[in-house]
Amino acid sequence: MSDQISIAARRFGYGLPLSEGAATSPGAILAGLDTADDMARIWPVPGMAEVLPILQHAQAGRRERRMTGAPSETYETAVRLSRQVARDAARATIARALDAPCGFRERLVAFWSDHFTVKARNPPEAVLPEAMVTDAIRPHLSGKFADLLIAATLHPAMLVYLDQVASIGPGSPFGRRRKRGLNENLAREVVELHTMGVGAGYGQDDVRQMAELLTGLDATAAEGFVFRPNRAEPGPETVLGRRYDGEGLEPVHAVLRDLAARPETADHLSRKLAVHFVADEPDPALVAAMVQAWRDSDGTLRAVYGAMLHHPAAWGAEMRKARQPFDFIIAACRALGLDGLRLASLPDRPVQRQLIAPMALMGQRWRGPGGPDGWAEDARAWITPQGMAARIGWAMESPQRLIRDLPDPRDLAQRSLGADAGEALLWAVARAETRREGVGLLFSSPAFNRR
Amino acid sequence: MERRDFLRGLGAIACSAAAHPLMNTVTLASGRGLGDHRLIVVILRGGMDGLDVVQPLQDPDFRALRPGLPAAALPLTGGFALHEGLGGLAPLWQAGELAFVHATSTPYRDKRSHFDGQSLLEAGTGMDVQVGAARDGWLNRMVQAMPGLRAETAYAFGRESMPLLTGAGPTLSWTPEVRLDLSAQGRQLLEHVFHDDPLFREAGGQALRLSEEEVEMGAAAAPASGPLVPGQDRPWRDVDLLADFAATRLRGETRIAAFSLSGWDTHRGQAAALPRALSRLQRLVLRLRHQSGAQVWGRTVLMAMTEFGRTARENGSGGTDHGTAGAMLIAGGAVAGGRVLGRWPGLAEADLYDRRDLMPTSDLRHWAGWAMRGLYGLDRAVLERQVFPGLDLGSDPGLLL
Numbered sequence: 080m081s082d083q084i085s086i087a088a089r090r091f092g093y094g095l096p097l098s099e100g101a102a103t104s105p106g107a108i109l110a111g112l113d114t115a116d117d118m119a120r121i122w123p124v125p126g127m128a129e130v131l132p133i134l135q136h137a138q139a140g141r142r143e144r145r146m147t148g149a150p151s152e153t154y155e156t157a158v159r160l161s162r163q164v165a166r167d168a169a170r171a172t173i174a175r176a177l178d179a180p181c182g183f184r185e186r187l188v189a190f191w192s193d194h195f196t197v198k199a200r201n202p203p204e205a206v207l208p209e210a211m212v213t214d215a216i217r218p219h220l221s222g223k224f225a226d227l228l229i230a231a232t233l234h235p236a237m238l239v240y241l242d243q244v245a246s247i248g249p250g251s252p253f254g255r256r257r258k259r260g261l262n263e264n265l266a267r268e269v270v271e272l273h274t275m276g277v278g279a280g281y282g283q284d285d286v287r288q289m290a291e292l293l294t295g296l297d298a299t300a301a302e303g304f305v306f307r308p309n310r311a312e313p314g315p316e317t318v319l320g321r322r323y324d325g326e327g328l329e330p331v332h333a334v335l336r337d338l339a340a341r342p343e344t345a346d347h348l349s350r351k352l353a354v355h356f357v358a359d360e361p362d363p364a365l366v367a368a369m370v371q372a373w374r375d376s377d378g379t380l381r382a383v384y385g386a387m388l389h390h391p392a393a394w395g396a397e398m399r400k401a402r403q404p405f406d407f408i409i410a411a412c413r414a415l416g417l418d419g420l421r422l423a424s425l426p427d428r429p430v431q432r433q434l435i436a437p438m439a440l441m442g443q444r445w446r447g448p449g450g451p452d453g454w455a456e457d458a459r460a461w462i463t464p465q466g467m468a469a470r471i472g473w474a475m476e477s478p479q480r481l482i483r484d485l486p487d488p489r490d491l492a493q494r495s496l497g498a499d500a501g502e503a504l505l506w507a508v509a510r511a512e513t514r515r516e517g518v519g520l521l522f523s524s525p526a527f528n529r530r
Numbered sequence: 531m532e533r534r535d536f537l538r539g540l541g542a543i544a545c546s547a548a549a550h551p552l553m554n555t556v557t558l559a560s561g562r563g564l565g566d567h568r569l570i571v572v573i574l575r576g577g578m579d580g581l582d583v584v585q586p587l588q589d590p591d592f593r594a595l596r597p598g599l600p601a602a603a604l605p606l607t608g609g610f611a612l613h614e615g616l617g618g619l620a621p622l623w624q625a626g627e628l629a630f631v632h633a634t635s636t637p638y639r640d641k642r643s644h645f646d647g648q649s650l651l652e653a654g655t656g657m658d659v660q661v662g663a664a665r666d667g668w669l670n671r672m673v674q675a676m677p678g679l680r681a682e683t684a685y686a687f688g689r690e691s692m693p694l695l696t697g698a699g700p701t702l703s704w705t706p707e708v709r710l711d712l713s714a715q716g717r718q719l720l721e722h723v724f725h726d727d728p729l730f731r732e733a734g735g736q737a738l739r740l741s742e743e744e745v746e747m748g749a750a751a752a753p754a755s756g757p758l759v760p761g762q763d764r765p766w767r768d769v770d771l772l773a774d775f776a777a778t779r780l781r782g783e784t785r786i787a788a789f790s791l792s793g794w795d796t797h798r799g800q801a802a803a804l805p806r807a808l809s810r811l812q813r814l815v816l817r818l819r820h821q822s823g824a825q826v827w828g829r830t831v832l833m834a835m836t837e838f839g840r841t842a843r844e845n846g847s848g849g850t851d852h853g854t855a856g857a858m859l860i861a862g863g864a865v866a867g868g869r870v871l872g873r874w875p876g877l878a879e880a881d882l883y884d885r886r887d888l889m890p891t892s893d894l895r896h897w898a899g900w901a902m903r904g905l906y907g908l909d910r911a912v913l914e915r916q917v918f919p920g921l922d923l924g925s926d927p928g929l930l931l
Contacts, residue, residue, distance in 0.1 A: 244798045245847035260846030264797055267852075271643055275770050282885070283640055380704070401729075449575070449690065449792065452645050459696075464736035465705040471720065471737060472710050503726065507719040516716040523720060525727035 086394055087499045089530040090356060092182025096408035096494050099178055105388035111181030112221045112381060118179050119217055122171040122419060125164060126213040127235055127303045130206040130477065131181050133160045134300035137203035145181070158202040165199075168209035168444055171428055176409045187384070188502035189405065191216045193453040194348075195231040195273060197240040198446060207236035219466050221381035224348065224373075225339035232335060235298030241265035241451065248294035248312025250276065261312075268451050274338040276347030282463035284442030292316040292323055292334055309362045346374040349383060354456050358399045362392035386473055398499070398529040401458035406530070408434055411522050414495035415482050433477045440469035474522035479515055488517030499526050545852065548604030559849045564676060564683060564785040565745045567829045567864060567905040568822075570776075571788050571898075572670055573694060574807075574836035575648060576795035579850050580857025581842065581888060582804055583613045585631045591877035596844045600801055606630070611868045613850060615808030618763035618816055622861055627819075627827075627865040629929070631858040631897055633875050635838060635890035642852035644795070647837030652694040654895055656920045666697025668895070669788060671917045672902055681736075684786035687776045702736060704773035710741040758816040768836060777821030780830070789814065798847035815861050828863035831901050831930065835894055841886050842877055853887035858894055864905070866931050869896075897923050897929065903929040 087103040089094045101526040102108045140154025179185045192212050199205040215230035231237055238244050246262035254260060271277050295311030298304055306328055314464035315324040321337060323330040338344060339387035349369035353361035363389065372386035373379075387393050402410060412434075422430070435445050442461060448454050455461070479485055488508045492500045504524050522529060549784040585602040586592050588609030593601070602611035604620060610632070612623070622628040638647050653659070654668025666674075673684050686692035686703035695701050712720070717738055724734040755770065757763045774917060776787055791814065793807040811834060819827045839856025855875075860867070875881050875889035883889045895918045902908050902917070914921050 242847065245798050245849075247846050249846070254846070258846075262797055262847055262849075263851055267643070271641075277643055277646055278641070282884055283642070450644060450795075458729060462733045463703055464733050464740060465703065467733045468710060468731070468737035468741055471712075471734070475710070475712065477714075504723055507723045510712055510715075510719060512715050516713060516719075519716070520719055520723055524723045527731040528730070529727075 080107050082498060083394065085248050085392060085499055086186050086290060086396070087180070089398065089410075089499075090393070090400075092186060093176050093179070093387070093406060093413055094182075094530070095258055095497055097413070098180055102183075102214040102461065103384070106295055106390055108181065108183050109381065109385050110189075111328050112184055112384070114181075116184075118175040118185065119213070120368065121178070122174045122408055124168045124209050124213050125206070127210045130161075130210050131300060131303055133157050133206055135201060136160070138300045154203075161203045161205045161385055165205035165209060165446075166427060168206075168212075168499075169435060170422060173409065173412075173430075173434060175254060176405075177413055177417060177422065178419040183384075184204045186356075186406075187220050188212065188216055188389075190352070191231075192225065193448070194351070195237065196448055196451050196453040197236040198448070199236075200240065204239065205446075207239060209232075211236035217258065221384065222379065223251060223339075224344075224378040224380055225336045227380070228269075228273060228339050229332060229335050233296065233331075235303050237265065238296055238298045238304070241268055243293060243296050244298055246290060246294055247438060248291060249255065250312055250314070251294065252309045253307070254310065254312075260296070261287075261290045263287065263290045265295050269293075269335070270338065272452055275341055275345070279341075279343040279347065281319060288316040288318045289334065292318060292330060295327075303529070339378055342374075343459065345370050345378065349373055352383065353393075356387065357393050358395075359457050362395075365390045365392040373493075385391075398526075399458070400530050401455075402528055402530050403445035403454060403461060404438040404470075407441070407522075408438060408473070410495070410527070411474070412481065414491060415486070417481055421482075429480060432457070433480050437469060437473045437477065442466050442469070458529075467523075470528065471519065471523045475515065475519035478522070485514040485518055488514060492507070492521050495521070496526055536581060538823035543712070555677065564736060564906050565678070566629070567785065568826060568831070568862075569786050569905055570780075570818065570830060570832040570835040570862075570902065571694060571786075572832065573648070573652065573692070573788070573790040574767075574794050574812070574834055575646065575790055575792040576807075576836075577647070577838050577840055577852055578789065578794040578807070578836040578856055579800065579804065579840040580745045582800065582835075582837065582850070582884040583616065583808065583859075584632055584857045585611050585613065585743045585815070586632075586874065587611045589874070589877050591879075592629060595842050595877060597850050598801070598844050606870050607868070608870050608874070611643075612809060613804070615805040616812050618757075618759040618812045619723070619861070620762070621759060622815070622819070625652060626867040627863055628870045629860045629862055629863055629865055630870060631860065631892065631894070632870055632872045633855045633888055633891045634858055634872055634894045636856040636894055638838060639854065640884070642838060642854075644837060644852070649693070649850075651694075651837045651894075654898075654918045658920060666699075667692070667694035667790060667921050668917050669694045669786060670697030670699045670701060671904075673697075673701060673786065675908065675912050675916055676906070681785065682779075684788075685779055685784050686773050686788045688789055690790050690792075692790060695786075701786075702740075704736075704740050704775070706771050710738070712738075722797050726909065728791045758813075758820055763812060763816055764809060766810050766813050768815055771813055772800075773817035774821050777818055777823075777826075780818075780822050781826055791834075796840070796849045797845070797851060800849040811859070815859075819861075824863070830861075831864050831905060832860035833898060834859040834861075835898070839888050841884065842888055843883055854883045855888040858897060860897070860901075860929065864930050866928060871929075874894070893921065896924055897927065899923050900927055900929050 084103045088097050101112050137157035140151040140157055140340040143151040176185045197208045211234045215234045219227035219230050241264045242262045247259040249260040268287045270281050291312040296305050297307050315322050318334055323334055350366045353366050367388050369383050369386045372382045378380035492508050507519050508517050602613050604612040606612055637652045638650045652667045681700035681702045684701040685697045688705055724730040755765050796803045835858045840850035840853040845851050873891040875891050899913045914923050
C-alpha cells in the first residue's frame with residue numbers, strides 16, 4: 080500500500096525517487112513554495128521583453144513579403160529563431176521537472192499554464208506561450224488569484240490567442256472610422272473558463288458587456304502589451320449587475336478583481352484543483368475545505384493549496400488518477416536517473432524524438448491542447464487503446480535511447496514505485512526476456528501510470 | 531432534470547427494452563449485426579459557418595451581412611451555392627450522393643460555448659438535461675440499443691477522444707500511427723500486468739490486439755497519394771492515414787464510424803481559414819469513398835455536423851463569432867442526394883435568432899434519427915426515448931434511397 084512519502088511524490092510531484100531532503104509533509108510541501116524560484120533561474124525561459132525582437136523580425140519579414148511578393152529571408156529567420164526558443168523552452172520545462180526539489184511547484188505551473196491555455200497560431204508565435212509562463216504564471220503561483228488572473232488576461236499571448244487584439248469598440252474613434260467591431264472570444268473565456276465556470280450564473284449580455292469593457296487591450300510586436308484608448312468602447316458597461324465606468328485600464332482591473340471574488344469562481348477553481356491533483360471525482364469534503372480557505376483568505380492560492388494538502392482525503396492510498404503524458408515521461412526519466420544536466424548534453428534530435436514527439440502520440444502535443452479549455456482530466460481520456468499503445472511503445476523503446484545502461488528492472492520497480500510495485504508486477508518484471516522489456520513492462524504498468 | 535434522474539431513466543429504458551415486444555425486430559436484426567449499412571459521423575469541432583459553406587445567394591439580405599467574404603460559385607438547388615473549398619465534392623452532388631441540411635442545430639441555445647455545444651451535440655440530449663451530465667454519447671446509445679454487437683462494429687478513428695461514441699456499448703478506438711515491437715513473452719506479461727485494473731486491461735488489451743493486426747494489414751493498403759479530383763482536391767497525410775485505416779475496417783466488420791475534424795472556429799480571416807478546414811473535410815469524404823469501394827460506399831451514409839453555426843453578420847475582423855443554426859453535410863451512396871434540405875428561415879433582422887444568428891428550423895437529431903431508422907430499422911420509441919431522450923422524431927424526411 081502507498082505510504083505518505085510515495086503519495087507525496089506521486090500525487091503532488093513527479094514521482095519517486097525523491098531527492099535528498101525533499102518535502103513529504105503537507106507543511107513542508109507548502110513551505111517549498113515560499114523559497115526562491117531556483118528552477119526558473121537555473122533553467123531560464125525568455126519572457127515577453129526578450130522575445131519581442133523575434134516578433135519584430137517576423138513583422139518586418141511579412142511586410143517585405145507583401146512588398147516584393149517573394150519569400151522573405153527576414154521572416155524565415157524569425158521563424159527559425161522562434162522555433163529554437165520554443166524548443167529550448169520545452170527542454171527547460173522538462174529540466175525543471177526533472178531537477179525540482181519541490182515537484183509541487185512545477186506541477187502547479189503546469190496546472191495554471193493549462194488553466195490559462197494559450198497556443199501559437201502561426202510559427203513566429205511559438206515563443207508566446209513560453210513567455211506567458213515566465214511573465215504571468217510563475218511569479219503569481221501562490222499569491223492572490225486575482226493577480227494571476229490579471230497577469231494572464233493582459234498578457235500578449237492571451238490577447239493574441241483569444242482574438243482580443245482584433246476586438247474594437249464599435250463606438251470608439253478607431254471603430255467608427257474603420258467600421259470595425261467586437262470580438263467576444265476573450266470576454267467569453269475569461270468568464271466561462273478562467274473564472275466562474277461553464278453554466279454559472281451569467282448570460283449572453285454579460286459576455287457582450289464584458290467584451291465592450293475589454294476593448295482597448297492590445298499587443299504589438301513593437302511594445303508588447305499596450306492599451307489603446309481610441310479603440311475602447313466609450314461609456315459605462317454593466318457586467319453581472321455591476322456598473323464599470325472610468326478610463327484606461329482601471330475598469331478592466333476592477334471587473335477581473337470582481338470576477339475573481341465571485342463565489343462561483345471559488346467553487347469552480349477549488350474543485351478543478353482537487354480534480355487535477357487528487358481524484359477525477361474528489362471527496363466533496365475536500366473541495367468544501369478548499370472553498371472555505373479560498374473565502375477566508377480572499378482567494379489566496381497558497382491557502383487553498385494548504386487546505387488541500389492538509390485534508391485527509393488528499394492522502395487516500397488509492398491511486399485513481401492517470402498520469403498525463405508529460406508527467407508520465409518525466410516520472411520515467413526521473414526513475415531512470417536522467418537529470419537536467421544530462422538532458423542539456425543531448426542534441427535536439429533525440430530530445431524531439433524520445434520526449435516531445437511521443438507526448439503527442441500519447442495525446443498531449445507540446446503546448447497544443449485542442450482548445451482554450453486545455454487538457455482533459457479524466458483517466459479514461461488518456462488510457463485509451465491508442466494512448467496505451469503509445470505509452471507501451473515509448474516504455475519499450477525510449478529508455479535505452481536516453482541512458483547508456485538500463486538498470487535491473489526489479490531495482491527500478493523498487494526505486495520508482497516503492498511499496499506500490501505490488502507482487503504481480505514484480506513477478507512479471509522478473510520474467511521479462513530482456514532488460515529492455517522488463518523496463519517497458521514496468522513503465523507500461525497501471526501502478527506506474529496512476530498517481 | 532437532475533443528472534441522477536436522467537441516468538436512472540436511461541437505465542430503466544435499457545433494461546426494459548430487452549423484454550419489450552416491440553424490440554423483437556431489433557433483437558432479431560442483431561443476429562446479423564447491423565446488416566450491411568454503414569453510418570459515419572464526423573464531428574466538426576469549432577463551429578462551422580454553415581452560411582459560408584452553403585450560401586443562400588438568392589436571399590436578399592445575405593450579401594449585405596457579409597460584404598467581406600467571397601461569394602460561392604458552385605450552384606446547388608433552391609438558390610443555394612457551395613463554397614469553393616468543397617469544389618471537389620461536385621461529382622458527388624451530380625451523382626446524387628451529396629445533400630445538405632440548412633438552418634439546423636442542436637437544442638443548445640444562447641451561451642454559445644464550444645465545450646457545452648460539443649458536449650450537447652455528442653450527448654444528443656436537450657437543454658432539459660444539465661450540460662455535461664450525460665456520460666454517454668448518442669451513437670453509443672444506438673449501439674446499446676442493438677444488443678449483441680461486437681466492439682469491432684463501432685469505431686472511433688483518430689487521436690482525439692470521441693464522447694459521441696463513449697459509453698457502455700462496446701466500441702473501439704484507434705489511430706493508425708503506432709507500432710509496437712514486442713516478443714510473444716512480452717505481450718503475455720503485459721496482459722498479466724494489466725489484468726487487475728479494468729481500465730488498463732481494456733485499453734491496453736485493445737492496443738496490443740490492434741497493433742498486431744495493423745502490421746498484417748500495413749503492406750496490403752498502399753494507395754495513391756495524389757488528388758482524387760484533380761484541380762479541386764489535395765491530400766492531407768493525417769486525413770489519408772485515418773481514412774485508409776477506417777476504410778479497411780468498413781470493408782470488414784465495422785458498420786459505425788466516428789471522426790472529428792477541427793479548425794472551424796473562424797473568428798478572424800475566415801476567407802483564408804475556412805478553405806483549409808473544408809479541404810480536410812472534403813479529403814476525408816473523397817478518400818473514404820475511394821478506399822471503401824463502390825459496394826461499401828453504396829451502402830454508406832456520412833453525416834458531418836457541428837456544435838453551432840456562426841453569426842449572420844461578419845465581425846470586425848473578417849471572421850464570424852459563435853452563433854446558433856448552421857448546416858449539415860450528408861454524403862454517401864445510400865443518400866437520396868442532390869438536395870438542400872430544411873426550411874429556410876430568411877436573414878432579415880427580424881428572422882434572425884436573437885437578431886444575430888441564423889434561426890434554427892430543425893433539430894439536427896431529427897436528421898440523424900431518421901438516418902439511423904432508415905439504415906438499421908430502429909424503432910421510433912427507441913430513438914425518441916433512448917438514443918435522443920425527449921426528441922420528437924417528426925415525419926420522415928426521406929433522406930435515404
